Amino acid sequence: MNEDQIKRLLIEADATAAEPGFSPMTGAGIRSQLRRKRLVRVAVPTTAAAAVTVAAALAALWAASMRTGSPPPQPQRIASPEEQVRQLQMQTETTLKLVRDVLEKDWRERHLASLEAELASIPDPLKEIGRQVDKTAFILVYQADKLYKELNQTESAVRAYKEVIQLFPTNQWADVARERLSQIEQRQINQSGKGVSKCEPRNV
Structure with missing residues (x-):
């Protein structure tokens, strides 16, 4: 490629290349850029200081836990489903289990x-026997x-009274039977006495 060809290519390139565009810079844009620069200058040191503070606090906690022998507090773990x-x-x-107990x-x-309650409702055997004995003696x-x-069957009655006394000597109806026998004997004595008194005048 000779010198003329090189010049021609440069001229064509200049003709086809677009002009560089520059957006016009306003006063508000300049102030915004300055504000961002100031924020960056302030935020970077502040962030660095906060990081240093957190690191120092963690180091202090770790040192305290090492001195006391207790592990550092662990964050509370959320239980899984x-x-x-x-x-x-x-x-x-x-x-x-509590309900069952x-x-x-x-x-x-x-x-x-x-x-x-069932045992209380069962009558006492001795008392029941006593009631049956009392009932039988009463019937006799x-x-x-x-x-x-x-x-007016005195002899049969006397045998029945004596039977009550013999079978149930300690029962209350045995006492009644004794009383009846005593009355019968007293009546017989009275009757025999009256018979003797009637005969005595005849013997005299």
Whole structure:
């Protein structure tokens, strides 16, 4: 390539190249750029000072924990959903166990109270036997009274009274039977006495 060709290429390049564009600079733009520069100059030292302060505080905490032997405070960890589910399950199982224990205790107490009430409703065997003996002795005395007072069967009545005394000597109706026998004997004595008194004048 000769010199003429080089010149021609330079002329064509100058013709096709666009003029450099410069945006006009206003007063507001200049003030904005100056303000940003001032903020940068202020913010950089402030940020650096804050970083140094935080680092110093962390170093102090670490040194204090090393002196006391306790680990530095750890940030509180948020439980995962799986851990929350496990915790809820454990709380539920504990609550259910407590409910079961309370229900079982209540059932035992009610069952014991029911047994005590059932035992209390059962009559005392000795008292029941005493009532039956008393009832039997009363029936025998009643039958003997009927033989003596209504049917005028004194001998049968005497045997019945003696049977009551023999079978139930300590019963209250045995005392009644003794009283009846005493009355019968007294009546017989009175009747025999009256018979003797009637015969005595004849012998005289």
